[in-house]
Amino acid sequence: MGYYAFRIIGALIILLTVWAVTFSRGLLVLVMVLAVPSILQHLFFHPHSLGMLPFINRILSIGFDLIIIAIISQHIFKTEQPNSETIFGALCIYLLLGFTFASIYSAIxxxxxxAFYLAPTLNHHAIPDRFDFIYFSFGTLTELGTPGITAVAPLARSISLLEAILGVLYMAVLLSRLINAYRGVETSNIGREEKIYAARRGSRE
Structure with a gap:
């Protein structure tokens, strides 16, 4: 029951994502087209489904995630002064990266x-499923490690190395820079308000 509830929630999140990026009218049609395979993957395809059709569906789902990341990134970089919305957008990109790499691992x-090895002492199943790939992806992205699952195939190892580097650079460069800029804007706003208050108080005296 919980497994199917998780899949339905995932499909609803995709619909909310499409609604959230409606500010980009030019790419809205493309986003809606790519959202259909992603929803189908969450609702109908089993995580262990093999064959060309499930593989193509996973690829289209990855394309949907990448388009969403690109749209949010463009919206963030267009903002001249960072605000709380910009920070939350950057955090959403970080989470989307984790889920996107999980889909890539599933396709591999x-x-x-x-391509992946599950340690029998730490797992009750031998074939990795969607939850295992999410666990492996975020463990790699955050550099926390992924006990119980290991990338064996050279392609899987290369992708996991790329994700680890991207996660470190994202947190160290982009997100920290946005937060520092946001703090600078808040400090300048507070200083401006204090000057206005002091000027008004001086004029009254």
């Missing part, structure tokens, strides 16, 4: 046999 596992 679909095409490459034994």
């Amino acid at each position: 596992s679909n095409r490459v046999q034994d």
Whole structure:
């Protein structure tokens, strides 16, 4: 029951994502087209489904995630002065990166046999599922490690290395820079308000 509830919630999140990026009218049609395979993947395709159709569906789902990341990134970089919305957008991109790489790992596992190894002492199943790939992705992205699951295929190892580097650079460069700029804007606003208050108080005296 919980498994199917999670899949339905995932499909609803995709619909909310489409609604959230309606500010980009030019790419709205493309986003809606790519959202259909992503919803189908969450509702109908089993995580262990093999064959060309599930693989193509996963690729289109990855394309949907990348388009959403690109749209939000463009919206963030267009903002001259960072605000709370900009910070939340940057955090959403970070989370989307984790889910996107999880979909990439799932696609690799679909095409490459034994691309990932699950330690039998830490897992009750032998074939990795969607939850395992999410766990592996965010463990790699945050540099926390992923006990119990290991990338074995060279392609899977290369992608995981890329994700680890991207996660470190994202947190160290982009997100920290946005937060510092946001603090600077808030400090300048507070200083401006204090000057206005002091000027008004001086004029009254």
